[in-house]
Amino acid sequence: MFQITHKDGKARCGILKTASGTVQTPFFMPVASRGTVKALSSEEVLNLGFESIISNSFILSLYPGIDVIEKLGGIHKFSNFKKTIFTDSGGFQVLSKDFLLKKSDEGVLFKDKTGKKNKYTPEIAIQNQFKLGSDVAMTFDDVAHYGLNGKDYVDAIKRTHLWAKRCLTEHSKLKTEYGSKQLLFGISQGGTKAEYRRFSTTKINRMEFDGYALGGLVVGEKRVELFDTIKEAVKCFDEHKIKYLMGLGSPPDIVWAVGLGVDCFDSIYPTSNARHGALITSKGRIDIFKKKYLEDESPIEEGCKCDTCKNYSRAYLHHLFKNHELLAYKLSTIHNLYFMEKLLSDLRKAIKKGNYSEFSEDFLKEYFSGNENKEFSSNIQQKYLEKEIKEGARFLLDWKR
């Protein structure tokens, strides 16, 4: 099911086999919460080279409904994505203020957008993902929000373990009954507190999952805390197991985490940035809204082989974004996702050659050299990027020591 083929320090390459084919690791999954990677068709996502996407079973249960997609032949047929599909249980969403009414060990009571009250339990989460027919299902976990106090963390961890066991039981019951090849991944919690995370990860590691994930991260922690946690937590999983870090997605973050032994990533980072005009280049992101791109006839990145860079200038993209033209979102998403898949492909090549370390050093040096990193203007992104550079650079130093 998962085989490691190459190692380079803690970084490794491997192959994950699912009912829909193979996925080369380490890999990044574009997010397709509603069964669509925003702005792209499934054919376009496959053409970019991705072997896997992640959908959200909770969000799909709200619309069009799990039974509807089951009737239509499952999530692959519905969204015409012919390779591996992960589904998240949607723990993060159902536990947010938008939906949550009550939480107990039994499960969750939430209100949908019509105001109707609904139950959500580990069993329902597993049944839903089973009906969707995804290749990899995720356990329903109790995601503790960043900044909670000790007791809340402990409660969330205990409940996560209880629910993980119930997910496992329900999943093996369904697999036996229907003979499915769906895989189930367990998720550890514990925020960035070393002892909590170690406790939870060790516990989840002892359960018989097909894969193992770190959840509840990338929710606002400091970069150094985040990476210290990843470093320690990864060690609590058996080495031969596949390790998935949920929600991580900026290029430097991925480079660092691959170096710590992580095999699998998903994040809205490239797609959400794309739709806000933040285009990823090897020298960091550029803000295509800036006036300096009005007459810039070069592509987003010189030498980039994506369909956007082959055919369109920064000036054209600037024009499309300034006028809210729909084509802006497609062209920018294609470029940002191409960048991600190329980065992961380069990382896999580097690991296979045994030069992860040189590759990542060169990549990060160039990534943080871009002028625009320092003068990035668009509101929240400005602050985020400043933090990213400062903490990223510091982490890079820590990491090299």
Add this chain to the structure above:
Amino acid sequence: MFQITHKDGKARCGILKTASGTVQTPFFMPVASRGTVKALSSEEVLNLGFESIISNSFILSLYPGIDVIEKLGGIHKFSNFKKTIFTDSGGFQVLSKDFLLKKSDEGVLFKDKTGKKNKYTPEIAIQNQFKLGSDVAMTFDDVAHYGLNGKDYVDAIKRTHLWAKRCLTEHSKLKTEYGSKQLLFGISQGGTKAEYRRFSTTKINRMEFDGYALGGLVVGEKRVELFDTIKEAVKCFDEHKIKYLMGLGSPPDIVWAVGLGVDCFDSIYPTSNARHGALITSKGRIDIFKKKYLEDESPIEEGCKCDTCKNYSRAYLHHLFKNHELLAYKLSTIHNLYFMEKLLSDLRKAIKKGNYSEFSEDFLKEYFSGNENKEFSSNIQQKYLEKEIKEGARFLLDWKR
């Protein structure tokens, strides 16, 4: 430059030659006012089989600016559209309440969105289109709005003729100076009043344009008035000239107008309808928002060979539209434009075989047979469609008499 190759009654097939290649007539042009057919890349538009699109030089002068596009190598390079590009002068837009401050024989004073006052004259309209480097430029005409009184119509017609002459003079000056192959089409006005339209069309026909257009139509007239006008006006142009009906675009309208001898069309009809979930089938439009499509696993139209119908169900499209997913607009636009290009291609084949009459009768009978034509729900479209069916059917009877 324009050659008629086949005739079938008043309908005809031909070839238009421009600096960017040939366009088979009759043809329909998708609208790309800002240098983009909304939601599609230029490669996608070309893959659909279109040999021509129409952009708007006035709208492009507002952003990113004519000089910017000229510096970047012109409209073809800017938007990466390698075949024929028409540009409209934007008379319809600059004369609207949004922009117009003052109008005289000299030209127009308008305020842009920053509040700045600008001049717009026939000479400027021609210079702008020349700088953009489109293959076909249109004269700047004084578009009389529907429902004006007699004197206003006469004024608009007189000014249209005065401006047409000035456009011609400016254009031949520029062509001589720079040796360009850009074509210039003249536009007649006169609304649906037979004597005004005849007067204007005859006058424009006498001027030395490369092509001839009917302007100021499809602005709210009754279907019967509209087609009576087209029928009479087309006769006022010499038969061997190319005839362009601006703004017409519903499938039955095009079928009728081709039968009256029109060679060229443009309209936002297929693309705008697409973005509102009104998908064109051979049995009329369907409203994909309707609940009955929630679990409908068939494609938009059985047997349709467009990329949307080959890969996605009505249920998936319904889901995308209900959730405002960006992919909805791309998939629906691809289908609607594929339908249009296939219709025009079928019309060309029918004319070449001498069976325009049978083809159009069959097509219209099927088009108006759709159940959903009678129960179309989405607000304005409801009213429009009712009118379309009633008047269309009546016109069809008139036309067959």
